Amino acid sequence: MIYREAGQFKTSYAADQALLTIPMDRWFVMGLVAFAVIVMPIIGSDYWLGSIMIPVLILTIAAMGLNILTGYAGQLSLGSGAFMAAGAYMAYKVATNLPWVPVPFAILLGGCSAALAGIVFGLPSLRIKGFYLAVATLAAQFFLLWLFTHVDWFVNYSISGVPSIADYHLLWDWGPLVTGADASVEARYLFVLGFAILLALGARNMARCKIGRSWMAIRDMDIAAEIIGIRPLTTKLSAFAISSFYCGIAGALWAFCYINTVEPSAYDISVSFNILFMVIVGGLGSILGSFLGAAFIFLLPILLNNAPTWFGIELPADLLSEIELMLFGAMIIFFLIVEPHGLARLWQIGKEKLRRWPFPY
């Protein structure tokens, strides 16, 4: 009886249209956000905030992006890493060449450039489907990274080719430092968290309004969707654009708030695969799943790497690395078998169990 949906009556249209219609859910999510915004920066150590929370939140944004494309619109993509790179390089370019643009807007502009790239590389989706399309998005992956390595304009003709991100304040010279090595971990964390919350809200709302519904119609059966008047061109391309926008912002944040440099290998194909993993393990078509999936896939290898030392087992370093790899593969398979609909589905099942608790019948 801890959680219940019955007896929750709505008396106004506003209540019916609320993002979370059940007060319990609402309070829970609000509490979680409050915890993340207020309590986490206070109790979290540098390591927890800087190396766990920040990357997980950034990857969550990327996973939400891919989830929009794959989970909602049903278009498989293996090019997320490239769109992240597009966001990162353009945000860097804007931040260094247009000093009057404050850094959050530079990052947004990075996202917009990634969206443009997404539209261009989404064009084949009008004719190509399924795995053929997935392999076609690999073209984006390889082409964009090649472009950023080869065109020195993107890195301001720097000789080293791997520019560092300078320290930027939130708005021009105002506010705390939010990027670069001298920014405090708390500021960077809150900055990233702000993006994550806003984008999650955006994704959640898009998913339930017209555009999201047309995505899902295209996903479930594109011909049928076309017959009922949904235009595949705009729908598919909008999914590509918005998905890439999210990925682009994630990529820019990755460079600005986490690794502090812009370099091509931070966005290579293994990143694309990892983000796809996050989406699948978290749950296709679920915003919550993006959070859970990102946390799971990012933390699992770190956990596996650390676990033996907690139990006082001394393993040779190379053996440890290999076991880590094997366990990671095994855990992926295990999770897919136990719950192919992802962690979000597990969460739902948990809620259903709680609903009947303590008297399941």
Place this chain on the structure above:
Amino acid sequence: MELLNALLVSPFAEIFGNPYFFMEVLINGLMAGVMYSLVALGFVLIFKASGVFNFSQGVMVLFAALNFVGLMDALSAYMNPVFAIALAGALTVLIMLGVSLVIERVVLRPLVNQAHIILFMATIGVAYFLEGLGEMIWGSDVRPLHVGIPDDVWFIFNEQVMVQQSDLFAAAVAGGLVLTLALFFHYTRTGRALRAVADDHAAAMSIGIPLNHIWVIVWGVAGFVALVAGIMWGSKLGVQFSLSIIALKALPVLILGGFTSIPGAIVGGLIIGSGEKIAEVYWGSAFGGAIEEWFAYVLALAFLYFRPQGLFGEKIIERV
């Protein structure tokens, strides 16, 4: 203007100005394509029979080659090298069969009827697992592999055109492999069962073909193909981790040829191999080089634009 010249004029001038060099590039490109086809074949076999896009094929190539070279080195201390090669080959086939048995039991059977993308992800999990296992058993060093494949080059047409013997050998092996597979599919009971399964799972099951056995066999055959590819690539480069990334070179071949067609894998390989080499040699400098990595994908995309199911893929019929 200069760019247009570099794109439209000077490459053709170079091609016609030095046709021997063009021939050399073309031949070597075709041969490289054959090597890609060897990897792509494994993908096709599995996709055809079980609808699984098996991303672990690249790692299976590495895993098979690691086992083969490890066993061969261990055995050759005790016996004549020819026997050692044969025995190591046989043992590796057994190991790959064992791997496919385990994959069928542990991965495919519990995931039956799941969405394609879930199975695809599961095979990436398999890839991680096999990679870790292979390195754990055999280490991460580069191991040279010598099984007596001729490893030299011929210069023909007055020393103007270079042909690598190992590439010719690989082409012969690939041809033999395709022939064997064709014979196997046409004239054996199992082969016919495989084709039935590839056509229609439900229908095949209803006439009493045990799906699970078929999957083990198909994955085993793919493992065998992986071993062949592993030996060919391994004798070229030494057996090392990078063998697993050749899967990325096989993917454009796969989409170009179609996921379900064995001839498609071969023809796709030839087109991709020659196309990317010619592009790199003649058009690469106009772009600043290293274009072959994405060129293969763009070429495949261009083909897909006209035939969305690949050159030899089955026509997709959509109904509401």
Place this chain on the structure above:
Amino acid sequence: MKLRKFGLMVAGAAMTFAAGAATAAEQYIPSLVYRTGPYASGGAPWADGFADYFELINDRDGGVDGIKFKVDECETGYKTDRGVECYDRTKEGATVYNPLSTGITYALLDKAAADKIPILSMGYGRTSAADGRVFEYVFNPPATYWNQLTSIVKYIGDEMGGMDKLKGKRIGYVYLDHPYGKEPIPTMDVLAEKFGFTYDKYPVAPKSMTEQKSIWLQIRKTRPDYVIMWGWGAMNATAVKEATNIRFDMTKFIGNWWSAGEDTAIPSGAKAKGYRAATFHGVGTDYPVFADVKKYLQDTGKATSGGNKIGQTLYNRGFVNAAVVVEAVRKAHEKFGNRVVTGDEFRWGMEHLDITDARIKELGMVGLMPPTKITCENHEGTNPAVKIQEWDGSKYNVITDWIPSMTQVTRPLVEQDAAAYAKEKGMTPRSCN
């Protein structure tokens, strides 16, 4: 602050993650390594050599001035984000970082400076970090990529019988298409202009490292006088193999020091005979210190990974890298006393490091380790130089003495790039006087 402490206590149970720091009496050396993945064949021997030297110092000498070392490996898989995570996890009490990856080095440049922990990137990383006025916490002895390239060109000139013979010659430059491979290009431009040779660029895409046919067919057609290679991972072995296929004269094919591993030449075996590569340390085990390695590590079974990589090029590189760390700690002890030194104190030790020939002799590493003198201004060392090693069909032999680099060519470039970096970051370089 109190609230924060309370919070730390509450979260303490969940935070055993961060508890990697060393106990008080040991000098803590976090080691970011990669023993799996596409670059493991280079990463594993380096990591072994690095760990083994500390083990040797601990077992043979009981540490430095009584202070033992604790090496803590963290697997990065050559991935930048994992490297940053490893860094954050281990930075408490860390002495120095040796990331052994271009990407991770770049990512840590600013972070480490903010945390006052030095980075020792021996033979990789950001070249312009040699300017110690801007990059206070980064050290890249004994030579940078740019200097290495000048030494290689000088070697080529010497072989031809004088630098003036380079005029009108053609050099092929085969490189990994990544910031690492592109980095020497500005230096190459300067040298090409200075000595009047031309060069062709042949980038190798990172995911197509094993497919270089098109490049080597072009080289076969253009017939350059020399080929210089800036490769890593599987690219090296493929390049050497393709070079033997087109019958390129292997003695005219020179790799940089990351193309100098055994894995580069082994797949081609005897055919690669004559292949040359630059190096900044000795090869093989023919040095007195390796007798101790055998006695204390191999015979006792303490050698990392069973000691099967001892004497490989990259093993020796890790070994020498560790020796530099130990010498810098020793130097720091002179000023700060025989205790565990902090990162900042270690930086002082690095900055005043002077490894002389006499000292190298004491270490039993004559020929294995380059003499290095680092100053506040010059974090690369004042005499950058490389040797050339040659593959004889089964192993490498060093065939030259130290070839000094043309620092007068590279130093202005270094200072220019460092100044650009300082400008972009809005910082004022410190004064070294």
